[in-house]
Amino acid sequence: MNQAAMFKLSYGLFVLTARDGKKDNGCIINTATQVTSEPNRIAIAVNKTNYTHDMVMKTSAFTVSIISQDADFDLFQHFGFQSGRDVDKFEGFTSCKRSSNGTMVVTSGTNAYISASVVSTMDLGTHTLFIADVTDGDVLTDVSSATYEYYHKNIKPQPQKPEKKNEGKTVWRCKICGYEYVGEELPADFICPLCKHPASDFEKVSL
Numbered sequence: 438m439n440q441a442a443m444f445k446l447s448y449g450l451f452v453l454t455a456r457d458g459k460k461d462n463g464c465i466i467n468t469a470t471q472v473t474s475e476p477n478r479i480a481i482a483v484n485k486t487n488y489t490h491d492m493v494m495k496t497s498a499f500t501v502s503i504i505s506q507d508a509d510f511d512l513f514q515h516f517g518f519q520s521g522r523d524v525d526k527f528e529g530f531t532s533c534k535r536s537s538n539g540t541m542v543v544t545s546g547t548n549a550y551i552s553a554s555v556v557s558t559m560d561l562g563t564h565t566l567f568i569a570d571v572t573d574g575d576v577l578t579d580v581s582s583a584t585y586e587y588y589h590k591n592i593k594p595q596p597q598k599p600e601k602k603n604e605g606k607t608v609w610r611c612k613i614c615g616y617e618y619v620g621e622e623l624p625a626d627f628i629c630p631l632c633k634h635p636a637s638d639f640e641k642v643s644l
């Protein structure tokens with residue numbers, strides 16, 4: 438099996454939002470797709486470590502805001518590299534409005550949103566697959582959607598060399614957010630402290 442074949446699959450990028458009581462939260466996901474048109478259903482896969490995952494599991498309602506090519510890295514940092522368990526991601530966040538199901542829509546760096554109601558879940562181990570009826574949605578702009586590949590090529594900062602303080606050392610860099618781990622070997626169970634991605638998303642930086 439050539440693992441590289443898996444990287445040829447294309448993915449979008451989305452802000453997944455949910456609301457539990459008075460608490461709004463959101464995270465970044467890369468797996469959302471329409472699975473049937475009659476009825477109009479979408480599927481999302483969400484990592485169980487995300488606080489938003491637990492909120493969707495509990496409330497069965499969510500919105501997917503589709504990230505567009507004019508999104509900046511701040512959007513990914515804001516929703517992707519911190520946890521709603523520690524911070525209120527919507528406190529002081531003004532680029533949003535509420536969808537008819539009560540969950541937030543992110544209105545900047547996005548081109549559309551789809552709100553949905555969960556009808557089925559499947560436990561995938563690290564993730565849960567949610568199948569949901571579409572309940573609302575609208576187009577926000579005509580800017581093209583940002584694919585996962587587009588994010589890596591055009592939105593994520595592209596450091597050419599390890600940080601100055603790490604020069605001359607062996608560095609493992611997170612391909613998702615750029616975090617640098619210094620050490621000859623990266624522990625197999627290492628989790629990026631910034632974006633929570635696993636060791637498999639790190640690359641050894643040649644010096």
Ligand code: FE
Pocket residue numbers: 611612613614615616629630631632633634
């Ligand atoms: Fe990271």
